[in-house]
Structures are given as structure tokens and as C-alpha cells.
Amino acid sequence: MQLPTPVYKPAFNITRASHLVSRVSDLEASRAFYCELLGLVVSDEDSSTLWLRGLEEACHHSLVLKKGEPAVERIGLRVLTEEDLDLLEAHFRAAGFPTAWVEIPHQGRTLHTTDPAGTPLEFCATMETRPRLFAQADAYHGACALRLDHFQIVTPKVRESLDFYNGMGFRLSEYVTKDGSLEMVFLQRKGNPHDIVFANREGPRLHHCAYQVPETHHLMHVCDLFVCRDQEGQVEFGPARHFSPGLARFLYLRDPDGHRVELFPSHYHTIDIEEEPVRWEAPGFKAGGWIVPPDRWWNDTMAFAETGR
Ligand SMILES: [Fe+2]
Incomplete structure (x- = not known):
């Protein structure tokens, strides 16, 4: 299989996965899940929206929850400078995708566009900031989520997504093939295994977002908390280790509306130029290590509000 040639010096600098904008049916139920159990903190709120961040995050939000019919609005990514934002807008427009400049609370100038899979995207170069709380011991609670x-x-357009994101400077860290075609691609900008993953299923839909937690025992501890609240049905898969891309220990949870969140304590670095993408062959790799993923982990995904699929 021919992989695309890496683009080490793209015309603009996308830096990382930044934030997720989702709709939830009950803000208080979501606050209990994300703040009391996962450990996120509230940066701001009003009657219809919660803006949340992890304990080590200085930027205003990594998760925006809006009251509404459960769905995902947008995937948020950061660029380094305002100039990068302008260059990125020209890139998407030249590629034939719609672009729009929008005003978003607590963010700088923001670009809305879409990718070849149809994923609704949101790019910005700046956000308001808040104090990092990672040195504040009494802020730690629940799973102590640190950062997005x-x-x-999920999309059937895995190859198109790989080629498009590779062209924007994302590097392929790992990939899964099945019968000679691409099943999954793991793409990164920030120097660990992935900022965005595309997997071969009907879509575009969101499979999960992932937060890093401090230690493996936080995965166990948050499971205990769910059991104590008679909410163990929201613990979907894990704790275990991926003997598959990323190799991280993991736990997958479902929020009160079915949005899936992964928690994991560590990832490896992949930065240097000589590092080649790691290939995995399906079905030989073990997504859950010593336990088998439930069917719903493979198949349940969340629609984007914009596409409704
Ligand atoms: Fe993940």
C-alpha cells in the first residue's frame, strides 16, 4: 500500500486537537458526569451552555455543552497564529470546501469549514485563558481529567481523509489495514500518536473524544464512583490496554446522552523525522488487549447536528 509522502513544512501551522462542541439534553446531568465524575472544571456557564476545561488546560474550554437534541456540532482544532488561520481559510476554499468566519464566545476569530469526510470543523488561533489548576491539589476530583x-x-472516506490531512501537515503515526484497504488512520500534529483518527464505518459521525488523566488508578477510581452512584451501565469498555494503535491503557464511558468519552493516562511521543508509521493488520490486533470490545463500542456513534446522519 502506497502511503502519502509526509508534508513536514505545510503553508500553515495547525497545532493540535482543541475542543469539542456537543449538544446534550440535560445540562445538570451532564455537569454531574463531566465535572463530578470525570473531573473537568467549569470556565463559564449560562442558562443554555457549559464551557469546560481540564485541570492542566489554560485555554478557556476543551468541551462546550449546549442544551439541545443530543448531537455533535463541531470538532475544534487550533492553529498557531492569525496568519495561519487566513492561510488555512484559503486552503479549504481552494479545495472546494465552504468556509465562513463566525463569532464564537470566549474564542478569537473562528473559521468554520468541513473536511472530505464531511466533518464539521472549527479552527481558531486564540481563546480567553484561565488559570491552570494542575498544581492546585484541592481542584482534583473524580478521574482528574487533565486535557483533551x-x-x-467514523467515515467510509478513510483514504481521502488521510490524503487531505497529510496535505495539511498531519503525520500518520499508525494505521490499520484489512484485506489491503485502510480501516483506520491515526494522524497527529502535536507529537503524540493522534489528534484525529478516522475509522471505516458509515459516517461522518463521532466515535469518541479522549481526555488524558494523571495515572492508571484514576481509571479504576472513576469506575468505583460510577458503581457507587448505580451508574455502572455508563462504563462501556475497560479499564484495559490497547494492544493496537496508541498502546495506551484506556477506559471508555458513555455520558447521559450516549456521547462516548475515552480516558487514558499516557501516550508515547512520535516527533522525529525517521519514525515510520506503524502498520497493524485487522483482525489480528487486539483493540482491548485482554478483553473483547462490546459490539456497541464498535457500532454506536454520535451524529453531527449539521449532517444529521
Ligand atoms: Fe481514542
């Missing part, structure tokens, strides 16, 4: 790490999108 990555998203996983």
Missing part, C-alpha cells in the same frame, strides 16, 4: 487529547471520526 484527540477525536475519532
Whole structure:
């Protein structure tokens, strides 16, 4: 299989996965899940929206929850400078995708566009900031979620997504093939295994977002908390280790509306130029290590509000 040639010096600098904008049916139920159990903190709120961040995050939000019919609005990515934002807008427009400049609370100038999979995207170069709380011991609670790490999108357009994101400077860290075609691609900008993952399923839909937690025992501890609240049905898969891309220990949870969140304590670095993408062959790799993923982990995904699929 011919992989695309890496683009080490793209015309603009996308830096990382930044934030997720989702709709939830009950803000208080979501606050209990994300703040009391996962450990996120509230940066701001009003009657219809919660803006949340992890304990080590200085930027205003990594998760925006809006009251509404459950769905995902947008995947948020950051660029380094305002100039990068202008160059990115020209890139998407030249590629034939719609672009729009929008005003978003607590963010700088923001670009809305879409990718070849149809994923609704949101780019910005700046946000308001808040104090990092990672040195404040009494802020730690629940799973002590530290920072947003990555998203996983399902789409039949895995190859198109790889080529498009590779062209924007994303590097392929790992990939899964099945019968000679691409099943999954893991793409990164920030120097760990992934900022965004595309997996071969009907889509575009969101499979999960992922937050890093401090230690493996936080995965166990948050499971205990769910059991104590008689909410163990929201613990979907894990704790275990991926003997598959990323090799991280993991836990997958479902929020009160079915949005899936992964928690994991560590990832490896992949930065240097000589590092080649790691290939995995399906069905030989073990997504859950010593336990088998439930069917719903493979098949349940969340629609984007914009596409409704
Ligand atoms: Fe993940």
C-alpha cells in the first residue's frame, strides 16, 4: 500500500486537537458526569451552555455543552497564529470546501469549514485563558481529567481523509489495514500518536473524544464512583490496554446522552523525522488487549447536528 509522502513544512501551522462542541439534553446531568465524575472544571456557564476545561488546560474550554437534541456540532482544532488561520481559510476554499468566519464566545476569530469526510470543523488561533489548576491539589476530583487529547471520526472516506490531512501537515503515526484497504488512520500534529483518527464505518459521525488523566488508578477510581452512584451501565469498555494503535491503557464511558468519552493516562511521543508509521493488520490486533470490545463500542456513534446522519 502506497502511503502519502509526509508534508513536514505545510503553508500553515495547525497545532493540535482543541475542543469539542456537543449538544446534550440535560445540562445538570451532564455537569454531574463531566465535572463530578470525570473531573473537568467549569470556565463559564449560562442558562443554555457549559464551557469546560481540564485541570492542566489554560485555554478557556476543551468541551462546550449546549442544551439541545443530543448531537455533535463541531470538532475544534487550533492553529498557531492569525496568519495561519487566513492561510488555512484559503486552503479549504481552494479545495472546494465552504468556509465562513463566525463569532464564537470566549474564542478569537473562528473559521468554520468541513473536511472530505464531511466533518464539521472549527479552527481558531486564540481563546480567553484561565488559570491552570494542575498544581492546585484541592481542584482534583473524580478521574482528574487533565486535557483533551484527540477525536475519532467514523467515515467510509478513510483514504481521502488521510490524503487531505497529510496535505495539511498531519503525520500518520499508525494505521490499520484489512484485506489491503485502510480501516483506520491515526494522524497527529502535536507529537503524540493522534489528534484525529478516522475509522471505516458509515459516517461522518463521532466515535469518541479522549481526555488524558494523571495515572492508571484514576481509571479504576472513576469506575468505583460510577458503581457507587448505580451508574455502572455508563462504563462501556475497560479499564484495559490497547494492544493496537496508541498502546495506551484506556477506559471508555458513555455520558447521559450516549456521547462516548475515552480516558487514558499516557501516550508515547512520535516527533522525529525517521519514525515510520506503524502498520497493524485487522483482525489480528487486539483493540482491548485482554478483553473483547462490546459490539456497541464498535457500532454506536454520535451524529453531527449539521449532517444529521
Ligand atoms: Fe481514542
